[in-house]
Amino acid sequence: MSKPATDRRQMSDVLGRLGWLCATHPWRVIAGWIAIVGIGFGLVATIGGLPEDDLDVPGMPATIGNEFLTRSFPEMADTNARVVVHSPDGEVPPAELNTLRVQLADVRGVSMVSPPRMSADGHTALIQLTYDVPAGAFRGSEGVDALREAVAPIERGGLQVEFGGQVAENVNSFGLAGELVGVVAAVCILLFAFGSIVAAGLPVATALIGVGTGYALVLILAGFTNVSTSAPSIAAMVGVGVGIDYALLLVTRFREYLPHSSGVPDAAARANGSAGVSVVFAGTMVLVSLLALRLGGIPLFATYGYATFFVVGAVMLASITLVPALCGLARWAQVVTNRPVAWGMGALIVLLLCAAPMIDMRTWPRDAASQPTSNTVRRAYDLVASSFGPGANAPFTIGVDATQVSDDQLHQTIADLRSADDVVLVSEPLFNADRTASVFTVEPATAPSDGATVDTLHRVRYAVPGGMYATGMTPYFADASERLAQRLWLVIIVVVGLAVALLTIAFRAPVVALKAAVMNLLAAAATFGVLVAVFQWGWGVGLLGLPGAVPISSWVPILVFTMLFGLSMDYEVFILSRVREEWLATKDPRQSVIRGLDSTARVITSAALIMIAVFLGFAADGDITVKMMGFGMAVAVFIDVTIIRMILVPATMALLGRFNWWLPGRLDSPAGLLAETGTAERRTPERGLVDTSP
Structure with a gap:
């Protein structure tokens, strides 16, 4: 009797005894x-x-940029959140925003609160929050709950407040x-x-x-x-x-x-x-x-x-x-x-x-635009897109190593980026305490999942000198998509190869195995x-x-x-x-x-x-x-x-x-690991499965 047939009978006997017990x-x-x-x-x-989403991948361009920020701007290198304040009846009161900034600064983990960015009509304000702890530091909805508590006073005053960014998107439900x-x-x-x-x-x-x-x-x-x-x-x-x-x-x-x-x-x-x-x-x-x-x-x-x-x-x-x-x-x-x-x-x-x-x-990978409108992340996304343009939801964070990039090169790069048709906003650079590094934001003209946004990212990376690193969620997602697309073929080859091998071993029938893989x-x-x-x-x-x-x-x-x-x-x-x-x-x-x-x-x-x-x-x-x-x-x-x-x-x-x-x-044999022998089998508690064929 061939070894696969023997192996099948042994496995069948073990499982039969297990089933009887x-x-x-x-x-x-x-x-x-x-x-x-x-x-x-x-x-x-x-x-x-x-569970939490951590997209850091060693060697990926966005990861290299984030590692640079961790060294140079530790207060900006962890997670982030966006607070979108909207007034349906008129302009958002500046006094309310000032009070809100103070309250947000006291939220656990928040290390920096940006000045409000106002829409052209003054109906919407966007406040960026930077944390000195990762998104995984919050269990469940803790991070969003803390933000909701901070904005409760202005919500009671009739203003609409929605949340975006990593803290809100990483909520486990x-x-x-x-x-x-x-x-x-x-x-x-x-x-x-x-x-x-x-x-x-x-x-x-x-x-x-x-x-x-x-x-x-x-x-x-x-x-x-x-x-x-x-x-x-x-x-x-x-x-x-x-x-x-x-x-x-x-x-x-x-x-x-x-x-x-x-x-x-x-x-x-x-x-x-x-x-x-x-x-x-x-x-x-x-x-x-x-x-x-x-x-x-x-x-x-x-x-x-x-x-x-x-x-x-x-x-x-x-x-x-x-x-x-x-x-x-x-x-x-x-x-x-x-x-x-x-x-x-x-x-x-x-x-x-x-x-x-x-x-x-x-x-x-995903973005807030694909979330249901009942989700605060989606509502924040829509408010930002309608008030500031689709690219406001897809910013690139550019880290600059001042030991490799001179001030003249930095300002020239910013000027060149501002003149590009596919870029709508480039912020002023922010330097760290010892001026060994700076960081600025590039806002593309298109939404995060738009194919043109990835093209803009590639052009920005090609245009900036060495010592500048593009990172942030949009670059992370772009890099992740490209890596997965490149590795898909490797996965296909390995899975198909293993499937063919296992089916051939199981049934001693390579034609059946290859046909199954093709199908x-x-x-x-x-x-x-x-x-x-x-x-x-x-x-x-x-x-x-x-x-x-x-x-x-x-x-x-x-x-x-x-x-x-x-x-x-x-x-x-x-x-x-x-x-x-x-x-x-x-x-x-x-x-x-x-x-x-x-x-x-x-x-x-x-x-x-x-x-x-x-x-x-x-x-x-x-x-x-x-x-x-x-x-x-x-x-x-x-x-x-x-x-x-x-x-x-x-x-x-x-x-x-x-x-x-x-x-x-010589590989030919009457049966494979999963091939039935066609013989009758009976089961006894003492001896297990016993072949009763002649």
Whole structure:
């Protein structure tokens, strides 16, 4: 017997024994998981932290500029905030602004309060605050609450006050609307699929316990390192989806085995010993894909992968232990395989049409313009844009090393920048105490996410002499977008290579592995195209709660790609395991595809509908990254389970026939790690899974 087949049998035996033990001692397992969740959140209360966005990346131009400011202007190098005061009935009273400056100077962490900048009509004043502590020094909404307390007197006087800048944008808000919508939709779908409250509740309960455990781990991680503010939401979104998926597969297999088993523990063991192997492999593929996010070149961005890694790992473990404890479509493939060329070409054309808008993709991490109008950050953004111009929301901070740049060069550079058509304002330089450094602000003519703003930044960096550094949030975001765009191809190569290798090892079928990788690339391209059409072109963006078109978040393409590749492998493994089982039993390539897809159609369709419902729930989130991820993943799963799994997979497998399972030379063997042998298996408490074939 080949080593992969032996490895599969060993894994199946271990998981079978685990399933039997969990099914015979259900209350101990359930109590154990409840204790794990309780301990996890107990640790969160003592050593955990809250997520925060820290975009410092060693070697990135904006980071170099910020490091210079840290050395030369320590009082200006940490976080910032903007206070926008607006009077709808007339000019903002100067006396009120003077009093407000005094009150703002007393706010914890504030090191500098700039003089108010007045709009041309005098109706709006903009006050810049500089802090000597990072944004992460404030837990939750502490920073904004302190500002709100300081401005309360003038608000009572009838003036409108809104907040922008890093302190306001970095507020942590963990809403549960997306999760609740997805869970409710999942329960409804499962009730329809199973017709049983118990069977419908098992996958949901398992997913929630797994997600709760993973969520606690994410917050514990935040106590030791920076974790992105939207990473927990992304992790929860994926965790709920895959958790229900994995549990659904196990419950389905348990229900199949129960009538032919000696009891519940026996059926649970057999389900864990067969479907559990697929769960472990599929979950491992998701985890490997997520770790590739580290190749994006931005440490904060990698925390999306770490957070989701913890949650998916927890739900995977919960699935293979809790499901056994809690247990204590028509023949569509035949239609496709009858005319594989026509169906295959039609599916390919649809995918390419969906992918076409991807050519026009433009990315930007995020800005306040994409926030809902109920958010003070968005209202501050709109007031600044209407009163001072769109570029007032996208200033570049220019740090000047006076040991390298003379006063004449400094003043000449400022004069040149002021004469540029794409610059509307250049402030006077501010020197530090020993005049070894200075700093001034350049305000472009366009909004932060406008492509022209990035062009202006590049021109400014090219025009200024050595010893001048452009930094600030807009340069940070521009640098981050460029780095992620450059690293996307590295991530694609690594993830695709690993997926092909793992599938080849699992099924001993390199043709199937390569075909799966190509199909996933097509699904990813089609998903990106739909995202561009909806968000960047604005096709129906109002239905998602956005006022207009926005660029694609820089985080989204790599996140969608890695998560889509990982999740789609779930379906690939579930389907191919059954197809391979039929192929080994009958050696009929066409009928093995038909029977394999028939036997998995119900569970795959139910799982996909649940995934789509969960992800669409997150599309209602106010955070633009979470919204795009939710919508994008819903589109990706829909494309994967319809065009890919229902059309391209059976069509291509029918065309390739026996070549699907080709393996060169001496590498050929009867089975792979996840390939079923087609033999009958029985389970005994004493001996575990035993092969009863001749």
